Amino acid sequence: MLASVMAGVDGSAESLAAAEWAAREALRRGLPLRLVHVWDRHPHPAQEESVSAVQRHLARSALRQAQDRARAVCPDVRLANELVEGPAIAELLKAAEDAELLVLGSRGLSGFTGFLVGSVAQGVVARATRPVVLVRAGETAADELVSTDYDSDGPRTGYRDVVLAVDLDAPGDAEIEFAFEAARLRGARLRVVHAWQTPILGLGPGEVDLLNDPHRAEEWQNALTGALRLWCDKYPDVEVVATVTKDQPRTALIRAASGAGLLVVGHRIAERPLGRRTGPVTHAAIHHVDCPVAVAPHV
Known part of the structure; x- marks a missing residue:
């Protein structure tokens, strides 16, 4: 077919x-x-x-x-x-x-x-x-577009951002490709977001600096840039803004999607004892984000 x-x-x-x-x-x-x-x-x-x-x-x-x-x-x-x-x-x-x-x-x-x-x-x-x-x-179609005027009845031009949530612990090509293609089709900017948290672990002498937030943020930013490099090369016409934030993933996702035209999240296909179900981040996206949400499955 x-x-x-x-x-x-x-x-x-x-x-x-x-x-x-x-x-x-x-x-x-x-x-x-x-x-x-x-x-x-x-x-x-x-x-x-x-x-x-x-x-x-x-x-x-x-x-x-x-x-x-x-x-x-x-x-x-x-x-x-x-x-x-x-x-x-x-x-x-x-x-x-x-x-x-x-x-x-x-x-x-x-x-x-x-x-x-x-x-x-x-x-x-x-x-x-x-x-x-x-x-x-x-x-409606108007909800996909940005307004050039604060007046809700003002002229609209250009597509709102496509937002992609990336889990750097288990990034999936499916959601990344879907988001880049969606942004390309719309001529929209792609905003990529990863949320990280300070790990809870026991530290020995001399290891305190491992939890230095600025250093960890820089490491996550470099990791995100690396994960996107192939796709940026494949889609050179897509403007990409990649950011990392220290926050709960669900909270960061909902905040990032505010004002977006489309949110893209991944969903890992896995059999669980109670059958397949969505993870907490995907669950939060489809229940609390008010723009269209694309869920792209990956293994």
Whole structure:
């Protein structure tokens, strides 16, 4: 199957925002947009025919609505839609195997409570082998752009920064490449952030200087620069600002993403006793960052 940008839609406001974002991304990448709605039929045997007919009607309606929204914002996008029956997480993962990325919606909540990410979206992010982008309800094309005026109605020009969180203890090529490519496609600046903390360990005589914060910050900065050197050479047109900060990774990530157009984080694919799940930094990103979040899996 031809590579595509895929969006999972269900008729909700957040999935419609995801469809719009996916349409814009498909145009940027020169790929078709594939809208997929998954419905899981579990009617009572005595009501199977009538309930299934209603479910199928609602599913087709959700697809049409998403298609209309995508075409409204991107009339030139090549578009296909698909109705799939089965368990949502499994079918979305299966459908996304041939996609370049999968886009899903996340519901915005007010205040410090963060974002409500449904069980389907969380399950997909935890198990996906392709990048997954989560988009909040209400996200529009204007939110990707910077304003040249403090007036919210002022003219907008240029894309907001793409922010990449890098864990130098286990950096993944997948998220680094995704972030550089996203910045290149947008002509945006790429801000790369690594957070570090003073280790808790026993020190012997003469070892106190090992915890000298300025020295450690310089070491981390050099390590980050080294980790990015290959990608900077591969993407010479991307402006890169790489910084290290002494802070909790989750706190630094949320702060860095403020005002960004896209946040990119990695997700290490690993089997755990309770099954695959997201790590604490990725969890914080998808629940508390208000711009679209791309989660790129790596081994």
